[in-house]
Amino acid sequence: MTKIYEELRSARWMAPDNLRAFGHRSRARQMGHGPEDWEGKPVIAVINTWSEAQPCHMHFRDRAEFVKRGILQAGGFPMELPALSLSESFVKPSTMLYRNMLAMEVEELLRSHPVDGAVLMGGCDKTTPALIMGAISMNLPFIFMPAGPMLRGNYAGKTLGSGTDSWKYWDERRAGNLSQQEWQGVEGGIARSYGHCMTMGTASTMTAIADSMGLTFPGASSIPAPDAGHQRMAASCGRRAVEMVWEDLTPDQIITPTAINNAATVAMATGCSTNAIIHLVAMAQRAGVDFNLKDLDAIGRGTPVIANVRPSGEEYLMEDFFYAGGLLALMERLGDKLDHSAITVTGRPIGEAIEGAVVYNDDVIRPLDNPVYLEGSLAVLHGNLAPSGAVIKPAACDQKLLKHTGPALIANSYAELKTIVEDIDYPITPDTVLVLRNAGPQGGPGMPEWGMLPMPKALLKNGYRDMVRLSDARMSGTSYGACVLHVAPESFIGGPLALLKNGDLVTLDVEKRLLQMEVSDEEIARRRAEWTSPEPRYERGFGYMYSRHIEQADKGCDFDFLKTDFGKPISEPEIN
Template identity: 45%
Template sequence: MSDTEDHGFARGLTNYGDRDFSLYLRKSFASSMGYSREMLSKKIVGIAYTPSGFNNCHRHFPEMLEAVKRGVLAAGALPVEFPTISLGEVFLNPTSLKFRNLMSIDTEEMIRAQPMDAVVLMGGCDKTVPAQLMGAASADLPAIQLVAGPMMTSRYGEERLGACTDCRRFWAKYRADEIDGEEIGKIEMRLATTAGTCAVMGTASTMACLAEALGMSLPGTAAIPAVHADRLRAAEATGAAAVRLLADPVRPSQVITRKSVENALRVLLALGGSTNAIIHLTAVAGRLGIDIPLTWLNELSDTTPVLVNLKPVGSHYMEDFFFAGGLGAVLRELKPLLNLDCLTVTGETLGERLDAPADPVDRKVIASAAEPLEPQGGLVALFGSLAPRGAILKRSAADPTLFEKEGRAVVFSSLEDLANRVDDPELDITADDFMVLQNAGPTSASGMPEAGYLPIPRKLSSKGVKDMVRISDARMSGTAFGTIVLHVTPEAAQGGPLGLVRTGDRIRLSVANRSIDLLVDEVELARRRAAFSPTLRDPETLRGYDRLYAEQVLQADEGCDFAILKPTK
C-alpha cells in the first residue's frame, strides 16, 4: 500500500500489527457504503449528530445534517456523521445534568477513536452544547459548534407564548387558582409548537450565545430560529468552515482561553443569562485547566451592564433577539470591555469580527451600553457562613425589594419532603420567611435537578404572593425567575452548612454585600455537626454509570464535572 498519509480513513488505524493491512481492510469496509476511491482518499469532517425521539429540540436535525454535509462536500472534504448520546432536558430522570458528563465522554472518545480530521458538533438542548464543548476541548481536534436554534413563539388569545418562562408563569396562575384545569390544558398545547430550543434566554440559548462568544461557532449563528432558512444556511456555512479548519487547523485549546472565557462571562452577565451557564462554562474551561472562581464573576458583574430585554429577565423572545441584531450587537456594545485578540474558529480574532460593518439594532430588545437596562450584571455570587464556597443569585430576574433581608428559615429536607408539605394548609410559613431546600445537590440522590425554583406554597400564592426568598443546593431552569439562591456550596449531602439549617433559624441575605449568612452561633452549629448524618449514597451499593457519577462528581463551583475528566498535570 502506498497511501501513508495520516488523514481521512488512514487516520488512527485499528491496530492489527500491520499498518498496510489495517488501511486495506478499513477501505474495503468503507467501500461497502458506496464511496468511490476518490472519496476514500479525502480528508474527513466528522459530524457529531444528536437527534432523538426523546429530544424535541433536535427534531429538525435531519434537515440540518444535510445542509452541513452540503457545505463539507462543496468545500472538498468528506462528511461522515456519527451518533452520540442526546439529552432532551425534560425527558431524563432524575435530571439531565447527571448525563451531561456521560455525553461529554461519548463525544470525546468518539472524536478521538474514529478517523476524522475535524468535527462539527450539532447540539442545542440545554446540556448537549456544554457536553459537546467539554468533549471537544478534551479531544482537542479542530472543532466547530452548530446549535439547534430557538423555537418560534405561539399564541393563546391575545397573548404571545414561548417555552418555557410562560410555562412557569401560567403554572403559577394555575396554582393560585387564577385559571382552571381546562384552560391550563389548552395552554399546554400552545407553549412549544416548533422545533428548536426554548424561545427565551434560557440555558440552551445562553449556551448558544456563549459558544459564539467563546469563538467556537460562526459569527451570527447563535440566535437564528430553528425553523428559519438562515439556520440551514448557517449549517451549510459551518460545514464549509470545518473544511477550512483542515488546511489551517484551529483547535479548541487555542480558542477557549482565559481571555475568551472572560469574554463569555461578560456576555453571560449582559444577557442576564441562565445560572446553569456558570456550571457549564466552569466545566468547559476546566477541561483546559482554566479555573473560574466565583469571585471573578463578581468582579466582572460589577462592571458589566445588562443589555438584553428577553424573558425571563425582560419581555421579548429569542426570535426578537435575532431580528434585533443578535449576539453581534451585544458584543459591539461590550467591545471596550472585551479581549479583542481572542482567536475564533474562523481564524479571525474577535476584534476583526467586530470591525466588520454592523447591522441596525432594535434598542427595545438590545440596549446600548450608554443606556443599559441595569448598570450591573445579571448574576452575582454570594458568600458567607451558609455558602462558604459560594452560591448564585440571578438578580436580574429577582425582586430587588428582597435583596437586603433577614428571614426565618422554613426547611424542607428533600424534594420528597417539599412535595409532601409545600401545599399543606397547616404549613407554618409567611411571605417573609425563607424557603430552604436541602439534599438536592450534585451528590444527592436527586443529582442536582432544576428544583431550586421552589413553588410558592398554595396558601400564599392564592393570596397573591408572587415571590419570596428561596435557597437550595439545587439548580434552576434558565427560563425561571424569582429571588432564588442556588448552587449553595458545599451541598447539604456533603455536610455543608446548608444541611445544618433548621426551621426557625434566621438567615440574612445581602446582595449589596454579596453575602448569605446563617445566624446561628458556632456552639450550636458544632452540636448539630456532631449529630449530622450524611445522606450520601454509598458507591458500593451502586453499579455502572450511577456508581461512576457518585464517586466522581465534583461540586457546583467546579462545574459538576468528574474528577477523572479534569486535565492531567
C-alpha cells in the same frame, strides 16, 4: 494549508498498504464508498444529538444533511456519528446527571474513529457544554453548530415564552385564576416549532457563550431554528470544518483566558441562566484556563444586562433579539468590555465580525446607559451557609427581597417540599426562607432543576408571587424569583446547609454578596459533630461512578478524572 493528506489523522486508518488498512478500506467499500471519497480528503465527524425524545433537536436529521453537503462542497468526507441527546424535557432525574457522560462519549467518539475534525450539533441545555467539553479534551479542530431558538409561543393573542410562562401560568392555575381550558391553550401554544427554548434560558445562554467564545460562526447562535438562514449556516459549518483541519486550527488556540472572559461578559449582558456558572467553569477547566466564581462575579459587577429578553427582561424573546440585530449587535454595544482580538473558528479576530453590527431595536438590545439591570445577570454569594459559593439571579427577583432576613423552613426532599407548598393552610409567612436540601450533585442525584421552589399555595392565595428560596439544586434558566441556588458544599456531603434547622434566621444580602445563617460558630460545630452521612444514592453502573467522582457546583460538576491536569495524556489508539 499547513497539512498534507499523509499527515491527516484519518490517513493512518486508510492510507497504509497493510492488512489493517485493507480492512478499513474494504468496510468503507461495503457501505458504498470508494477511494475517491476518502483519498486526499479530511474526514469530518458530524456529532449529531438528534433523537425522538429531543424536541429541541427535531430538525437535526435535516440539518445533518446540510452539514454533510457543506463538507462535501469543501472536499471533505463526512461521517455522521450519533451521540446522547440529553433531552431536557424527558430525561429524569436530570440531564445534569448525564452531561459528563455525553462529554466522555464525544471525546471517545473522536478518539476512536478515523476523523480529522468535527461539527458538533447541539443546543438543548446540557448538549452545548457536554459536546464542547469532550471536544476540548480531544483537541481536534471543531466547530459548534447551534440548534437555534424556536419561534415565539402564542395563546389568545399573548406572546408566550417557554419555561418562563409555564411557571407564571402554573402559579395562576394553582391560585385558581386560570381555567382548565385556558391552561390547555397555554400548553398547546407555548412551544410551537422545533428549536430550543426561545427565552434567555440555559439553551440560549450556552449557545451565546459558545458563540462569544469563538466556537461558532460569529452570530450563529441567534438564528431561529426554522429560519432558512439556519440551513445555510449548517452548510457553512461543514465547509469551515474542512478548512480548519487543513489550517490545523485546534480549540486550544481559540479557548484562551481572553475568550473565556469575553464569554462571561456576554453571558452577563444577556441576562443569562444561572446554569451558565457551572458549565462555563467546567468548559474553562477542560481548556486549562483558570476561571472561578470570583472571576465571574467580578465580571458581573461591571457588566449591565442589556438584552431585554425574558426572564430577566420584561417582554421580548429570542426571535425579537435576532430581528434586533442578534448577538453581534449586543457585542458591538458592549464595546471595550470585550477583547476584540480573540480569534474564532473563522481564524479571524472576533472584532472583525462585530465591526459594523447594527442594533435595529433599542428596546430589545439596550444601550449601556439604559440597561435592563445595572449589574450583570448573576451574583455569587458566600458566607457560613455557602463557604464555597452560591448563586442568585438578581435581575429576575422581586427587588425588595435582595436584602432579607427570615426564619428557615426546611424540606429534606422534594416530596416534603410538595407537602408544604400544596397545603393552602400551611402556617407560612412571606418572610419565611423556604429551604430544600439533598438536591445537589450527589444528593439529587444529578443536581435536578428543583431550585425554583414552587410558591406555597398559602401565599399565592394572598397575592404573593415571590419569596426567598434556598437550595443546593439548580433551576431552569427560564425560571425567575428570589431563588438562591448551587449552595456549595451541598448538604448531602455535610455542607453547612445540612446543619441548618427550622426557625434559624437566614440572611441574604446581594449587595454584600452574603448568605448567612445567624447561628454561632460554636453551635454550628456542635451540630456538625452530631451529623451523620446518608447512604450513597447508587451502588452500580454510571451512577456509582458519578457519585464517586463528581465535583461540587463551584468547580463545574465535572468528573475529577477528566480534568486537564489529571494523570498522563491518553495516547492515540494503536491501529497498525
